[in-house]
Amino acid sequence: MDYLPLFLDLKQQPVLLVGGGDIALRKARLLNSAGASIHVVAQQIGEDLKTLLSDSRHLLLERSYQASDLEEVVLVIAATDDQQVNREVARQAKERKLFVNVVDDASAGSAIMPSIVDRSPVVAAFSTGGKAPVLARMLRQQLESMLPAGYGQLASLAGSFRKKVNSRFSQLNDRRYFWEKVLTSSAAEKAIQGDLAAAESIFEQQLNDAEATDVGEVYLVGGGPGDPDLLTFKALRLMQQADVVLHDRLVSEQVLSLCRRDADFIYVGKKRDRHARPQEEINQLLVDHAREGKRVLRLKGGDPFIFGRGGEEIDTLAEEGIPFQVVPGITAASGCSTYSGIPLTHRDYAQSVRFVTGHLKDDSYNLNWHEMVDPSQTLVFYMGLMGLPRICDELQKQGRPSETPVALIEKGTTQEQRVFTGTLANITEQVSANKVKAPTLIIVGDVVSLHDKLKWFKPAGE
Incomplete structure (x- = not known):
């Protein structure tokens, strides 16, 4: 995690905003909605910004930025169209151990401004760490459509019941269970729709009927x-x-x-x-x-x-x-085989599949080997890395051809996935040479020959 998400209470708190153009205006709107006391410093301050910050709690200074502007503020935002000025503001702010946001230059600052979905008192904020702001806006649009405006009303209603719920239940778990139940009930739906009277009535009824939980x-x-x-x-x-x-x-x-x-x-x-x-x-x-x-x-x-x-x-x-x-x-057999492009069944290669544990409860290998020689059957061994030599040896002893294809999949479906293919005769050598580590899955059968043609998943770095 490159940044720690944190919600700040900026009510009546002084925040320095360096810049007076459209970019600064966008930042000022957010700060103003959070109740901050905004100190704007810019050689020229736009009329829209002046109108927005006409309240007496704000301070507008039409002049060049000075280091002294950093005194007695809790947060700094550099929002000019001059990168050199922004970086100098950031440098001086960091020297004073002030968090600073530099617009369109995340690496220069120590804080970033997230994309926000406001359903006050419900507020959702997320960020791409300054790496993909357009993606962040796209995600915001999706979230806007998923969170009805009424969620703010629901949160406010829940807040009004907190003391009653705390009094009703002495145990934290019981309170949590009650909230999870009521917040997915018809009471929540009524609140989201704006029918607060009906929602409150249902809340009250559910609270009166609720009982403490004895067993989880x-x-x-x-x-x-x-x-x-x-x-x-x-x-x-x-x-x-x-x-x-x-x-x-x-x-x-x-x-x-x-x-x-x-x-x-x-x-x-x-x-x-x-x-x-x-x-x-x-x-x-x-x-x-x-x-x-x-x-x-x-x-x-x-x-x-x-x-x-x-x-x-x-x-x-x-x-x-x-x-x-x-x-x-x-299960690993399905996930790992799929991510390796190895269908466990294929009408031209295998008509059945058998899942086998690589070792039994007592770590023995007392398996029904004679049932595993059918060439139309795919074998999948779980937890078989340490026993791979024994598995290959026993299958060949029972009559499975030495050229039978074998795949060993390491850390399947993850970005560290590695797939090694060979035969019953040589797969053990490949595994030893490549220092394979658990978790692994072993697939034996002709379907393994489809791996090179059907592999679709490309782990990072491959």
């Missing part, structure tokens, strides 16, 4: 293979309302960052021969946090029911009487 709920959510764009809508919604997040090492940082920021994060990841926490302890954590009335997110890479031990976890929850939901995710 567990969300078992598949986070997919790594690309956050592959999350389902339901997964994202539950991720953003969970109080506690238990996550494993296969959940990408990009996916994890979409969880609610103020949730408690607990890492329970596993690596081969090294578990951060035993599975029984993870199961108990889910139960314990839910019994505290919390909403618990168990976030797993891929799909929780495909080699994700999700069944073991909800078995415990069911025995303990803990409510739960399960949200499927795109």
